[in-house]
Amino acid sequence: MKKLIPTLLVLLFVVLSCDKKQTVNKSSENTERTKWVDSIYNTMTLKERVGQLFMIAAYSNKDQQHTDDLNKIIKEHGIGGLVFFQGGPVRQAKQTNLYQATSKVPLLIAMDAEWGLNMRLDSTARFPYNMTLGAVQDNDLVMKVGEKIGEHCSRLGVHINFAPVVDINTNSKNPIIGVRSFSEDKYNVTEKALAYTEGMQSQNVLACAKHFPGHGDTDKDSHKTLPTVTLSKERIDSVEMYPYKKLFKNNMAGVMVGHLNVPSLEKNDGLPSSLSHEIVTNILKGRLQFKGLIFTDALEMKGVSTFKEPGDVDLAAFKAGNDVLLMGEDVSKGISKIVEAYDNKEVTEERLAHSVKKILASKFDVDLNNFKPIEIENLISDLNDETNDVLNEAVFIDAITALKNDNILPLKKDANEKIAFVGLGDGDSAAFLNALKSHFEVDGFSDLKLPELLIKLKTYDKVILGYHRLNSRLTKKISDEDKLKIEEIAKSNKVVLDVFASQYSLENLDFENIEAAVISYENTDIAQKVSAEIIIGNKDTKGKLSASLNENFIAGTGIEILE
Template identity: 25%
Template sequence: MKRHLPCILLFLIFSTNPLFPQKHLLPIPTFSDTIESWSDSILHTLSFDERIAQSIMVYAYSDKGIRHEVEITDLIRKYKIGGLLFFPGNPEKQAELTNFYQSQSSLPLLIATGAENGPGLRLDNVIEFPYQMSLGAIQDDSLVYQLGIEIAKQNKRMGIHMNLIQVADTNSSPDKTAMYMNGMQESGILATTKYFPGFLAGYDLLLFSEDVPVTIEEIKKAIANNLITREDIDNKCRKMLEYKALAGLNKYVPIRMENIGKNLNSLSAQVLNYKLIENSITLLINKDRIIPVKRLDTTKIATLFIGSEHLTEFQETCNKYTRITNFNRTEKTNDKQQEKILQQLDSFNLVIVGLGNLSQHAYRNFGITDDTKDFL
């Protein structure tokens, strides 16, 4: 009786939430006399409302049209907000808008994005590096550090000063996480971590403000009710200005527009991405030492890809090694078609299964449905 030996190649990329021990926390940066002098000189020129506004960042998009751009410009000119948080869009357009918004602001804007695996997470046609769970599988920690450096390089090319990393967990490895963030910070990018939309009152930045004037008035009410003090506002504004200077905004230079796409997708970025993926592939179980597959000339092999009705890159790659018969199954495959696939697979010595349409979320069972499990 012939055995079916399914080899399932899964690229599961997801995040976990351990609390890192204190010893792994990154050091709080200190500011030079030059930075402190610059921030104090700016602070004394600001009205109280403007000091509040320096701690406010608002959403900015590069693909929402002229009405959105006018709204952002008005907030910059009228309220002197502290910065912008860019989300999905086009790299060239975002760079163009960043230069324009900076030109409209009397103070340099702190530009942020939320891209734990690089600007490619948010921007079209930009290389996207592996997610954090994959990084946790890499044994060579220096590659994770190099990734932090490369992401910092990409962000700086886009005029981005802060990377709000939603999830930095590298497979419950705080040391890797620290190396990843150190790579960014040592290259001049401010790096934050964890679930930044959940920041509570008492932090130095207010993100996602949907109504800047109302936000300012509510903070002033909090002062009137003795919940916070004017000194608190001054300290937060001063810190915001110090971080701007730390990011180089005390010597602001506009983004150079030439070759942005080429620079973001540099050869060094592509080589690093290949190394990261190669080093993250993990063999969990190798029953009967079936991997590497031997006797390619005599073993009758089939691939079954679940999640696509078309021939996948996974199957095409398998076909480069030997003659292989390919099968596909999707959620549209009915019971009769499923039974036919199983009957056909019965004649093969080895069936290699690939899964697609996976999720990085555990609460979704990583995209593996009960129907898929039953079929396997």
């Protein structure tokens, strides 16, 4: 069989398997760790201790005023860390070095890098979305993705990755989770999350499972409003919390609590889960016995920010049991409110020390007790070596899923047939079409109205329909126009449908007249090239649907083409 990148694949796995850094999970009884934590804590003022609870947003694509403002906040309020968003790696590294030099206590640096640094930064590698990883049958590949992402975070001076998402996406209309979830199946989510976490934490980067107690069965976006989870507490315990229970037994470093209204768990209807003492302290810390860092989701999100005034939200989140307060609307007010509550004996010294010492211990665990500035030289090349593409290719080889094949695939090069390609959707299809053309003659068609297209295709033996979505994260159904084209072409032609988008996009499609259907999940050049290799028989399909697209093609569906 032909291989796209032959020897590098073996080399990558050898290197990744051997080049392990020290894991983040160290014994809580570590004397050196305890001494360092106590030495820092005992020299801090009350305001400085409270400041450690806060992490605020940082951007490396903003102007000097943004940098100056952050430096001022770090100096005046002694915050515990930063969450970086949009920008570039060199700019972020330079800013991180500046902020670390300003801070009295080393800062924890965090990012949302669920599918790699590219989720936020230019000039960096992107790895497959969780829903694509959910289709993979070899969980060792998922571990290697986590490992590679951890390697990149570590190189950039990022200590916490707010990943993996362990929400179980049982609602196909979920507007915010979707392909960020590994699957609709709790066992698959758990297996993938365990593998991803093991890989990432092997690189001394803290993982953070989110969004507790479960954002998968919602149809609202907590950035914009407070979603309600109508599930029973028995269902939440057996399904939504299942991954957390397993992860907690395997050294998960952190958990992020979502902004959700969960009436079955919190009797005060409308109280966000992130502000619920019952959910954060009694359930997460008490019943589930989680000992790691507990983060709120961003406190500026509408799912929580409309509940209380700035400052009051931060205090409520801390009283609920959270350790780290992310991105409040006013850090100064938040610190003042918690200091005032401490002075009024609403917050005890024991409660404050519990969270602050956990934060300092995490800083020790990621070697911030021996902070060294990030090396700028070779940063871009280190983050973009050839092993990224090799790993991406290996994932797509294992993930791409065949749903149907009525003796049409693989297409035979010597069959002397006329083959047409029709590109649909708003995404680029060039890599796919060029890969097909490198094996046999294919005539490409695009931008034709349906009547004209049907006439043109009458003279062809087989038609390959490629649905290419510009934004593979979108889970909305394909357009009525594209749906009609697929179904009408399939009525009068032998059709191979290859979908470079979420399987959810095909929820409303009639497959009856389609001879072969392949889900390639994402519209990347690598996915397109691997899928072309599958269509011509140089590779087989191994993947299984991570989530159902309709009652005929449910989670776990997937067939081999080469039998």
